[in-house]
Amino acid sequence: MTLHPESEPAINRGLITVSIMLATVMQALDTTIANVALPSMQGGMSATQDQISWVLTSYIVAAAIFTPLTGVLSSRFGRKRLFLLSVVGFTLASMLCGASGSLTEIVLFRLLQGIFGAGLVPLSQAVLLDTYPTEKHGTAMAIWGLGVMVGPILGPSLGGYLTEYYNWRWVFYINLPIGLLAFMGIFAAVPESSRNSAHKFDTLGFLLLGISIGALQLLLDRGQSLDWWQSREIITESVITGLFFYLFLVHTFTADKPFFEPALFKDRNLVVGLVLIFLVGMTLYATLALLPPFMQQIMGFPVLTTGYILAPRGMGTMVAMVIVGRLIRKVDIRLLLLTGFGLTAAALGVMSTFNQEVSIAALLWTGIVQGFGFGFVFVPLSTVTFSTLQQHLRTEGTAMYSLVRNIGSSIGISVVVTLLARNTQINHASMSELLHPFRDTMQPEALPQLWNWTTLTGKIALNSEVTVQAATISYLNDFAFIMWLTLASIPFLMLLQTKPQRA
Numbered sequence: 001m002t003l004h005p006e007s008e009p010a011i012n013r014g015l016i017t018v019s020i021m022l023a024t025v026m027q028a029l030d031t032t033i034a035n036v037a038l039p040s041m042q043g044g045m046s047a048t049q050d051q052i053s054w055v056l057t058s059y060i061v062a063a064a065i066f067t068p069l070t071g072v073l074s075s076r077f078g079r080k081r082l083f084l085l086s087v088v089g090f091t092l093a094s095m096l097c098g099a100s101g102s103l104t105e106i107v108l109f110r111l112l113q114g115i116f117g118a119g120l121v122p123l124s125q126a127v128l129l130d131t132y133p134t135e136k137h138g139t140a141m142a143i144w145g146l147g148v149m150v151g152p153i154l155g156p157s158l159g160g161y162l163t164e165y166y167n168w169r170w171v172f173y174i175n176l177p178i179g180l181l182a183f184m185g186i187f188a189a190v191p192e193s194s195r196n197s198a199h200k201f202d203t204l205g206f207l208l209l210g211i212s213i214g215a216l217q218l219l220l221d222r223g224q225s226l227d228w229w230q231s232r233e234i235i236t237e238s239v240i241t242g243l244f245f246y247l248f249l250v251h252t253f254t255a256d257k258p259f260f261e262p263a264l265f266k267d268r269n270l271v272v273g274l275v276l277i278f279l280v281g282m283t284l285y286a287t288l289a290l291l292p293p294f295m296q297q298i299m300g301f302p303v304l305t306t307g308y309i310l311a312p313r314g315m316g317t318m319v320a321m322v323i324v325g326r327l328i329r330k331v332d333i334r335l336l337l338l339t340g341f342g343l344t345a346a347a348l349g350v351m352s353t354f355n356q357e358v359s360i361a362a363l364l365w366t367g368i369v370q371g372f373g374f375g376f377v378f379v380p381l382s383t384v385t386f387s388t389l390q391q392h393l394r395t396e397g398t399a400m401y402s403l404v405r406n407i408g409s410s411i412g413i414s415v416v417v418t419l420l421a422r423n424t425q426i427n428h429a430s431m432s433e434l435l436h437p438f439r440d441t442m443q444p445e446a447l448p449q450l451w452n453w454t455t456l457t458g459k460i461a462l463n464s465e466v467t468v469q470a471a472t473i474s475y476l477n478d479f480a481f482i483m484w485l486t487l488a489s490i491p492f493l494m495l496l497q498t499k500p501q502r503a
Helices: 010-029 035-045 054-066 070-077 080-097 103-117 120-131 134-165 174-191 203-222 232-254 260-267 268-298 303-327 333-349 359-383 393-431 456-488 490-495
Strands: none
Touching: 010 120, 010 203, 035 054, 035 103, 035 134, 054 103, 070 080, 070 120, 070 203, 070 393, 080 103, 080 120, 080 174, 103 333, 120 134, 120 393, 134 232, 134 268, 134 303, 134 359, 134 393, 174 268, 174 359, 203 232, 203 393, 260 268, 260 393, 268 303, 268 333, 268 359, 268 393, 268 490, 303 333, 333 359, 333 490, 359 393, 393 456, 456 490
């Protein structure tokens, strides 16, 4: 049977919303909650930095490869069945991650976690769109966006708290109660969607796309540590990414039943929305990747303090989503998006002027403004992207939407981390050229005793200060880069159709 949201009782709609939100938050939290626990895992398992990074890499790669499968599996087996299986598999994999006794085990179980978690976000988005009538899609996407946006923002602070006061295993065990409640709510309230058992699975298309995405994720995750194209591994992964993606495109436009329904690409709002969510993924997650090390390494804040300072960013997002859910039917969506991108760019512009003496108040209010801006972007963008898409294509469209957002975030993080490392080296070299004994300001009597370069401890202290200053400049350059990337998104708003076309 198909979903008829207008005929559903209000109490069922509320239960569906709560259970869907729980599943979304559970998956979204796991994209960042494990990051702060990595040092504890590394020590407990006697792993190297490169080895422990596979705890993150395995999850990211598996989720990226299996996200595109959501639409096909939902069509073949039913959306509710797939949703329940995903929640159960993700929860059990989380428990196994927490109980892992070796690096091999936790990497394997994180791989399973990524496989089962891949469909949670696109399934939740598709179910909410079908549960609420068209005039309430803005509200539905505001609710859905709360889980997707707030999860990664609150993840570091929650992960830091659990690691500090319990141990790293609790960043996985916390999924058990959330998963149980989500399963019971989905089982009781979510109606099953129509099934198309005749839908043929394009095995070749999936393999070509999966290999390309997997190689791209490995390239982005390991590129900086291996010095990019100076490494044979990175060159190999680059060739595999390009070659298999080219073969996938050729196959898509020549096969009778390709992996992605060609009708998806005929919807202008969906295509423009994919471009914009790619850019949003780059800017949101790149900022979240830069702020914790900036506050810990440059400003010297402990992990818990860093988490507390980042938390109000999520509050700004939540407030914005509540407001925009009410405005979305009354104001041109493009104007809401323009407001969101403008606020985000303004906050990043202020962040590009930070220094080591920046106040906690400045960190808080820029975070709140940026979170508020992202809230004004995420909900209208999710709503307008699917406003003209046919209902039977929604699950496949939401899967593609999540995939593009995740790829954008991976590319964004990789780019800013690479720029940070390269610019820090360049800035250090440039500043060091000015530190020579022939300058009056470099005479021992003109320097603080701590930086007396005529002693070994003085040289070490002076070099440490130069490194910090070089890194600070690089962080500010990255914030400026993200600001310009945000502003570059604005022209695409002109391509969006704000009213659904009718036959």
